[in-house]
Amino acid sequence: MADNGDNDSQHRVNEGDYVVLKRGDIYKAVQIQKKKKTVFEKQWFFLDNAVGELYGTTFEVVTGGTLQPRKPKCVESSADAKEAGTDNRNILDDGKSQKLTRDDIETLKEQGLKGQEIVQQLIENSTTFRDKTEFAQEKYIKKKKKKYENSVMVLRPSCRVLAMMYHGREPGKICHLRYDTLAQMLTLGNIHAGSKVLVFETCAGLVLGAVMERMGGYGSVVQMYPGGGPVRAGMESFGFPSHFHDTLHEFPICHVNALLAGALDTEAKDKDAGGQEKKVKMEEKRKKLAAAAAVLEGRNADGLVIASRFHPCPVLLGLIKFLAPSRPFVVYSQYKEPLIECYTKLREQGGAVSLRLTDSWIRHYQHPCL
């Protein structure tokens, strides 16, 4: 079914949407809330004007902190014969070439000059600009643009964008999981709609969200978690429709051994839990635990994904018991030594075939970004 031009509401930003802001290679996940100040790359602005615009639109941040959609005009071409030098033998790096002072530039900013215009001013007030070679001039312009650019692109969240964001902004939160490595995990784990997947991660919920994105709301996901409760911030940033959450269960990893031994007690207890509210909450918690245990007990999971700061061996050896025969599993670790241990233990134990220990990398080729 082809999309007709008028019904593109699914491509437009709505209030309450989870989006990702982008400038160059910097990303930030935020939720669109009117009249709420957002900070991004040392700038404060309101996202109100983004509502109703298409995803992928680039905005300029104007004085006052409002967003203005940038009109798609042609980038001014350097086709006009610019004056340029041949080499830098006569260029002195004395820090005096730029005639505008920092205060002058601040004034220009306050006057509401656009980034492009500021760069133009800097070029005109540089005594050495026309002595630079063409390449040096381009390099100079690129550098100034990067510094004074104040555009923001609003993107729809996706595994690709969020994985790049987390890796760039807070890699420690995701065990330094690179986005290409995450891509390998999802594919090698055969994560697809309709399966039952177990996830144990301490990557702020990014891996969980990536798995859920590939399941499309079909099937079920059981998130095993360490500590008091599951971390889902990264997953929330995906902005999944509410029915996706119906497929998600959670189960505390500390109870796995009990469950495997058949000794997990999920029966209701008539305790004086003190207070009606607390009783209701505890009952809900018990119900969730029982539901998750029921999903696990069949020992017929289709996939297992492990990516955490804990040593993977005990986790893997425990959770693998919930996996049906002839199903893949993936383990990520920031360091290879624990993985070598896992590999060795599994070979000794038997029952797992086609084990592969790999490292992955991605090369950014020098190519023009269109």
Place this chain on the structure above:
Amino acid sequence: MSFVEYSEFIQEGDVAIIFLGHDSMMPVKVQQGAQTQTRYGVIRHSKDLIGQRFGTKVTCSKGGWVYVLHPTPELWTLNLPHRTQILYTTDIANITMMLELKPGSVVCESGTGSGSLSHAILRTIAPTGHLHTVEFHQQRAEKAAEEFREHRVGHLVTVRNQDVCKEGFGVTGVADAVFLDIPSPWEAVKHAKNAMKRQGKKGSGPMYSGDKPGQVGSFVGWSVCVRA
């Protein structure tokens, strides 16, 4: 069995992957009365395969044993009959993520080749997506269509035997993602743009292109990434 959905027991007509040992596997079409020769002996489909669980250890006539695995696109990539140079799982994984593929995605691909990437795409976009794949070589196009049917994914894919550079993908304004792996991808760019979903005035969705010269064993990572 299907390549987009797991099942528990082996049935007639299934494709199963026989695992013989370290780095040694072979695909098998399960048929009543059929036999498969392996270095460990004969596997009799009716007795050893049909009705058994995927993942079972099967003892062959000479006494050795093998495992029978449920097919996945990754196992298929390692075992499929090559009609062309294929993409392997590492690149496929990156392409899948960069194109933001997920259930429901509509994808245009050319050339189909041996169907390695195609199977991976189908697995990711099932059950509600669709793959429009174009292959200009008639026999390869027919073989691909036949394999998709055997693998029970025919309902998710349309194979077109035409030249994508001249006639495009056969659909317009529907694709969330386009993938080009052909000798002259720039000639298909405008068709790629037409195939993509409209988003207001612009074509939307990421586009990725990879290109390999005829040399066996070397991969040229020449790519054009366009995001509208």
